[in-house]
Amino acid sequence: MAKKPPIAPASEDAAEDQVAPSTCAAPGRFRGATLAGADFDDVDLRGARFHNVALTKAELDDVDLRGARLHNVALTKAELDDVDLRGARLHNATLAGASLDDISLAGARVDNADAAATRWSDVSLRRARFEESDLRGVEIVGCTIDGLTIDGVRIDRLLEEAKARSSASAAPEATGKAAVPGRKKPRRPAPVR
Numbered sequence: 001m002a003k004k005p006p007i008a009p010a011s012e013d014a015a016e017d018q019v020a021p022s023t024c025a026a027p028g029r030f031r032g033a034t035l036a037g038a039d040f041d042d043v044d045l046r047g048a049r050f051h052n053v054a055l056t057k058a059e060l061d062d063v064d065l066r067g068a069r070l071h072n073v074a075l076t077k078a079e080l081d082d083v084d085l086r087g088a089r090l091h092n093a094t095l096a097g098a099s100l101d102d103i104s105l106a107g108a109r110v111d112n113a114d115a116a117a118t119r120w121s122d123v124s125l126r127r128a129r130f131e132e133s134d135l136r137g138v139e140i141v142g143c144t145i146d147g148l149t150i151d152g153v154r155i156d157r158l159l160e161e162a163k164a165r166s167s168a169s170a171a172p173e174a175t176g177k178a179a180v181p182g183r184k185k186p187r188r189p190a191p192v193r
Contacts, residue, residue, distance in 0.1 A: 028048040036056040043063045050070045059079045068088045077097040087107045095115040104124040111131040119139045125148040135150070148155040 028045060030048070030050045030053045032051070033053045035058055036054050038055060038058045040058065040060045040063050042061070045068060046064050046066045048065060048068045050068070050073050052072045053070075054074045055078055056074050056076045057078060058075065060081070060083050061079075062082045063080075064084045065088055066084050066086045068085065070088065070090045070093055072092045073090070074094045075098050076094050078095070078099075080098065080100045080103055082102045083100075084104050085108050086104050088105070088109075090108065090110045090113055092112045093110070093114070095113060095118050098115075098118045100118060100120045100123055102122045103120070105128045106124045106126040107128065109129045109131075110133055111129075113130070113133040115138055116134045117137040119141070120143055121141045123140070123143040125143060125145045127147045128149075130148075130150050145156045145159070
């Protein structure tokens with residue numbers, strides 16, 4: 001599958017809230033828009049369609065995007081806080097360097113996305129599906145990941161197994177008397193007189 005080239009970020013001297021004339025052809029439809037640095041606060045965009053939209057360094061706070069479709073969208077270095085993306089589809093989206101806080105991606109489908117170096121805090125990833133996405137350097141803190149599957153692997157189960165192994169191997173160290181099988185305790189040298 002050929003990847004489309006990422007959307008070029010808007011130049012620094014462009015107006016932050018500039019919107020292309022064809023941006024709002026229909027309510028909830030954004031096409032070919034440059035919304036770099038835009039501020040969406042307390043907005044209902046359920047079922048909205050974003051296609052070829054640059055939202056670089058945008059701030060989305062208390063935005064309802066349930067069932068939305070975001071195709072070829074740049075959210076590079078964007079700030080997403082209290083955003084509902086349940087059941088949304090993100091295809092060929094760039095989230096690199098973005099910050100996601102109090103987000104629901106439950107049941108969302110994310111494919112061909114670049115989420116490298118993002119920070120996710122208090123994000124619900126229940127039944128979320130990620131395919132062909134770059135998740136290098138993602139920091140996940142305090143997130144609900146029940147049913148999160150990446151490349152066919154249930155991440156919540158993998159994490160549980162890793163934690164169980166970690167706590168099992170740490171248990172002997174906690175008592176201070178770690179025994180290594182097949183190894184004798186070293187003898188103390190006799191005091192020199």
